[in-house]
Amino acid sequence: xxxxxxxxxxxxxxxxxxxxxxxxxxxxxxxxxxxxxxxxxxxxxxxxxxxxxxxxxxxxxxxxxxxxxxxxxxxxxxxxxxxxxxxxxxxxxxxxxxxxxxxxxxxxxxxxxxxxxxxxxxxxxxxxxxxxxxxxxxxxxxxxxxxxxxxxxxxxxxxxxxxxxxx
Numbered sequence: 015x016x017x018x019x020x021x022x023x024x025x026x027x028x029x030x031x032x033x034x035x036x037x038x039x040x041x042x043x044x045x046x047x048x049x050x051x052x053x054x055x056x057x058x059x060x061x062x063x064x065x066x067x068x069x070x071x072x073x074x075x076x077x078x079x080x081x082x083x084x085x086x087x088x089x090x091x092x093x094x095x096x097x098x099x100x101x102x103x104x105x106x107x108x109x110x111x112x113x114x115x116x117x118x119x120x121x122x123x124x125x126x127x128x129x130x131x132x133x134x135x136x137x138x139x140x141x142x143x144x145x146x147x148x149x150x151x152x153x154x155x156x157x158x159x160x161x162x163x164x165x166x167x168x169x170x171x172x173x174x175x176x177x178x179x180x181x
Contacts, residue, residue, distance in 0.1 A: 021047045024076040026113035031072070034109055040065040047073050067106045070166045075111045077164060078139050083117060086134055087161035088141035095173040097122040097144060103168060104142045116140060121147040131156055145173065 017038055018031050039047065042060040049056050050073035060066050074090055083089055094100040104120045111118075119133035121143035127150070134141075134156055141148075141157075151157040167173065 016044050018072075021072075022051055022076075023047070023072055024079050024114075026079070027072055027075050027110055030110045030112050031068075036068075040069075042066055043069040043072070046070070050074070051076060053077070067103055067168070068110065070168075071103070071106045071110055074140065074164055074166070075107070075114060075116060078116055079114060083137035083139045084161060085137045086156065087137065087158045088119070088134075089139045089161055090141065090164035090166075091148075091159065091162045092140065092142045092166040092168060093145060093148065093173070094142065094168045095144065095176055097124060099169060100142050100144055107140055107142065111140075118142060121151060123147050127151075127154075 015038055018036065019028055021039065021044075023031070040060075041064070042058050043065050046056045046058045046069040050070060056070070058066055058069055070092075078089055081089065092100075092103050094103055100120060100122050104118060107118050116139040117137070118140040119130060119138040119142070121130050121141065123144065123146060130151065134151065148157070152159065
C-alpha cells in the first residue's frame with residue numbers, strides 16, 4: 015500500500031498531511047500526484063470526497079517550493095466555478111502549505127476589490143479565483159498571467175455547464 019511519503023512530496027507538505035491525519039493517499043491522489051510532480055497535464059475524475067483537491071494542491075505546493083512570487087504575477091492559478099468551491103481550495107492550500115512561505119490570494123465576488131488588489135500587488139504564489147472575478151481583475155489591468163507556471167481548472171465540467179465557455 016502506497017503512503018504519502020512514497021510520493022516524492024516536499025517534507026513540509028508531508029508534515030502538514032500527517033498533521034491533518036492522513037497517511038495513505040486515495041486512488042485519485044496516488045495516480046495524479048506523481049504525474050503532476052513531473053509537470054504533466056492531469057485530468058482527474060473521481061467522486062466527491064475522494065481528495066481531488068489535495069491531488070492537485072499537494073504537488074502544486076511541492077513544485078512552487080522554490081522561487082518567489084512577483085507583484086501582480088501569480089505563479090499558479092486555480093479556477094473554480096463557485097465562491098464556495100474556491101474558498102474550499104483556499105482552505106486546503108492553507109492546511110497543506112502551512113509550513114512553507116507560499117502565499118495565496120482568493121479572488122471571489124462579494125469581497126472588496128481593494129483587499130484583493132493589495133494581495134495581488136504584493137505578489138502571490140497561488141491565485142485561486144472564480145472566472146468572473148479573475149476577468150474583472152485582468153480587465154482592470156491589475157493582474158498579469160504571463161508568470162503562471164501551473165494552472166488548474168477545478169470542476170471543469172461544472173464550469174462549462176454554468177456557461178463559462180465564452181470567458
